[in-house]
Amino acid sequence: MTPKTLSLTSFSPFLPHQFKVPKICNSGRAIIICKAFNPQPQQQNQPEFQTQLSVAASESQGTGPAAPTRGDIFLERQQILATSSLITEKKKKKKKEKINGSLIAATFCCYGCGAPLQVTETDVPGYVDPETYELKKKHRQLRTILCGRCRLLSHGHMVTAVGGNGGYAGGKQFVTAEELREKLRHLRHEKALIVKLVDIVDFNGSFLAHVRDLAGANPIILVVTKVDLLPKGTDFNCVGDWVVEATMKKKLNVLSVHLTSSKSLVGITGVVSEIQKEKKGRDVYILGAANVGKSAFINALLKMLSHKDPVAAMARKYKPIQSAVPGTTVGPIQINAFLGGGKVYDTPGVHLHHRQAAVVHSQDLPALAPRSRLRGQSFMKEVVLDQWVSEKMEFNSMAGFSIFWGGLVRIDILKVLPETCLTFYGPKAVKLHIVPTNKADEFYKKELGVLLTPPSGEQVEEWTGLETARQLHIRFDDTQRPACDVAISGLGWITVEPVSHTHGETDSNLVQETMVISLDVHVPKAVEIFVRPPLPVGKLGGEWYQYRDLTEKEEETRPKWYF
Numbered sequence: 001m002t003p004k005t006l007s008l009t010s011f012s013p014f015l016p017h018q019f020k021v022p023k024i025c026n027s028g029r030a031i032i033i034c035k036a037f038n039p040q041p042q043q044q045n046q047p048e049f050q051t052q053l054s055v056a057a058s059e060s061q062g063t064g065p066a067a068p069t070r071g072d073i074f075l076e077r078q079q080i081l082a083t084s085s086l087i088t089e090k091k092k093k094k095k096k097e098k099i100n101g102s103l104i105a106a107t108f109c110c111y112g113c114g115a116p117l118q119v120t121e122t123d124v125p126g127y128v129d130p131e132t133y134e135l136k137k138k139h140r141q142l143r144t145i146l147c148g149r150c151r152l153l154s155h156g157h158m159v160t161a162v163g164g165n166g167g168y169a170g171g172k173q174f175v176t177a178e179e180l181r182e183k184l185r186h187l188r189h190e191k192a193l194i195v196k197l198v199d200i201v202d203f204n205g206s207f208l209a210h211v212r213d214l215a216g217a218n219p220i221i222l223v224v225t226k227v228d229l230l231p232k233g234t235d236f237n238c239v240g241d242w243v244v245e246a247t248m249k250k251k252l253n254v255l256s257v258h259l260t261s262s263k264s265l266v267g268i269t270g271v272v273s274e275i276q277k278e279k280k281g282r283d284v285y286i287l288g289a290a291n292v293g294k295s296a297f298i299n300a301l302l303k304m305l306s307h308k309d310p311v312a313a314m315a316r317k318y319k320p321i322q323s324a325v326p327g328t329t330v331g332p333i334q335i336n337a338f339l340g341g342g343k344v345y346d347t348p349g350v351h352l353h354h355r356q357a358a359v360v361h362s363q364d365l366p367a368l369a370p371r372s373r374l375r376g377q378s379f380m381k382e383v384v385l386d387q388w389v390s391e392k393m394e395f396n397s398m399a400g401f402s403i404f405w406g407g408l409v410r411i412d413i414l415k416v417l418p419e420t421c422l423t424f425y426g427p428k429a430v431k432l433h434i435v436p437t438n439k440a441d442e443f444y445k446k447e448l449g450v451l452l453t454p455p456s457g458e459q460v461e462e463w464t465g466l467e468t469a470r471q472l473h474i475r476f477d478d479t480q481r482p483a484c485d486v487a488i489s490g491l492g493w494i495t496v497e498p499v500s501h502t503h504g505e506t507d508s509n510l511v512q513e514t515m516v517i518s519l520d521v522h523v524p525k526a527v528e529i530f531v532r533p534p535l536p537v538g539k540l541g542g543e544w545y546q547y548r549d550l551t552e553k554e555e556e557t558r559p560k561w562y563f
C-alpha cells in the first residue's frame, strides 16, 4: 500500500488505532506518514480490503474544509472493520463465490440501520439485490439504499439481528452484542458531544451506568425518552427532580437532563438548543441501550430542526429506521443535520443481558413494548379477596398470595399491612394474575404460555423458568407515601405503598409492629431487580413527592432538568 502523507495540521491525536503514525522530520515542517495496516492478518491478501484502506487514506489527505472530521474517521474505521469481518465470515464458511460480489459496497451502508451493503446473504442486514445495487451504483445513489431487513422492519416485521450475551435466544444471530459494543469503544478517544438516552419505562435497566467506558471524558447531555408513556396527570417537575437525584446517585456527571418524547415531541426543542449551545464544533453521538429510542429521537430532532434548517430537512429523506426490535441499528449512521456543518451519529444500541428483552423470543418482543400511556394496576386486600371469596376467612391481608406478571415475574407476598397496595406499571400485553401461594407452582405449570405469556408459542417448551429469586425486606417509616419501587429490568415497575392512599388512616399500633414489607421476587436467570425510590407518577405522585433540601453548593452544581 502506498504510504500517504499528511501535513501536521491535519494530524489528529484521535486517529483510529489501526493507523500507524511514524513521524518524519522534514526541514522545519513535520510530515506525518500515515500507514494503514490490516487489523486482521489473515485478510492481508485481499485486494478489496486494501482498496478500501487506500480510499480511506486518500480521503484523509488534505487540510482545511476538506479534512475529515473525527466523526468521519470514526465512521470510516467502523465501515472498514465491518467490511473486514464480512470477509472473514465468508472465508470461514469457505464459500465458493468470489469475494468481489459481497464487498461491492464496502464504504456504503444501509441508511436505515448502518449495516454495510452486500449482495450475497439475503438474510443478513445490509442485503440488497444485485440488480438494484447495480442500478443505484450507476446513478451514484448508493447512499439512498434501504436494505432488505430494514424494509421488513419498516413494515412491522420483527427481524432480530443480534444474538448472544444480551441478544436474543431466538431468531437468527448475525451480530453479537459484544461486536456492537466494540463499535462504540473507540468513541472515548474522539472529541465529541454525547447525548445519552434512557428509557423512562425502564430507567434503571436502560441507564447504562458504565457509559463513561464508552464516552470517556466527553460532555454528556442526559435525555430521558418516552415520557408520553407516563400515567396521566404526572408532574414532570417531580419526575425531573427524581431523575437528577437518581443520576447523581449513580455518580454520573451530566450537563443537563431533558424529559422528552419523540412521539409527542415534548422536550425536543430544549435538547436541540442545548446541543447547539454545547456542540462547539464537535460531532454529536446519540448513545444508549438498545431500544431506548435513539433512532426515533434523531427522527424527532431532524423534524424539529427542519423547520429552520434546510440541511436537516434534506436529511429527513433518508432517516434511520426505528422499530420495537432491540438491535434495529447495527452500525453507526452519519447524518448531516446542521446548516453550519457538524454531524449527528446514530449508534447501535448497547445490549444488556439483564433486561427481559434478552430472554424472550423475538416474536414476544412487541409484547414488552408499551404502546400507550401506562395505567397502574393495583392489588389490595379487598380486590384480591373479592376474587378469591373462598379464601376470605383465611387471610386478613395479601400475605400468602402470589402475583404473576405474564410468565416473566412471580411475586410471593410474605409480609404486608392489611392496607398495603402494590401497583404494577408495564405493557398492557403482559397480564397480571393473582393466586394463593400454595397453588402458585401448579398454576404456573398449567398456565405458562396460555394465561401467562410471554413466553408464548414454541419458546414455552424450552423456557427454563423463573430461576432467580430475591427476597426483599422493605423498611418504611412513613405511611403517607410509597416506600419504594421494585423495578424489573426491561419490563416495568411495582410501586409499594405500605398504606394505600384510599385508606388514608390506619391502625397505628399495627403499623408500628410491621414497619417492614417482605416480598419474594422470582425472575428468569440474569434478569435484574432494582429497588429504588418511588417514581412520582400520576396525579398523586405530585402530591406525595418530597424535594430534598439542597446545600448551596448542590444548588449551583446540580444539573438542571428541562421538558
Ligand SMILES: Nc1nc2c(ncn2[C@@H]2O[C@H](COP(=O)(O)OP(=O)(O)OP(=O)(O)O)[C@@H](O)[C@H]2O)c(=O)[nH]1
Pocket (backbone or CB within 6 Å): 225, 226, 227, 228, 229, 260, 261, 262, 263, 264, 288, 289, 290, 291, 292, 293, 294, 295, 296, 297, 321, 322, 323, 324, 325, 326, 327, 328, 329, 330, 347, 348, 349, 350, 369, 371
Ligand atoms: N411512545 C414512545 N415510543 C417511542 C419513543 N421513542 C421511541 N419509541 C419506540 O421505541 C421503539 C424503539 O425505538 P428505536 O428508535 O428504534 O430505538 P433505538 O434506541 O434506536 O434501538 P436500537 O437501534 O435497537 O438500539 C420503537 O418502537 C419506537 O417507536 C417515544 O418517545 N415515545
Ligand SMILES: [Mg+2]
Pocket (backbone or CB within 6 Å): 294, 295, 296, 320, 321, 322, 328, 329, 346, 347, 349
Ligand atoms: Mg436505532
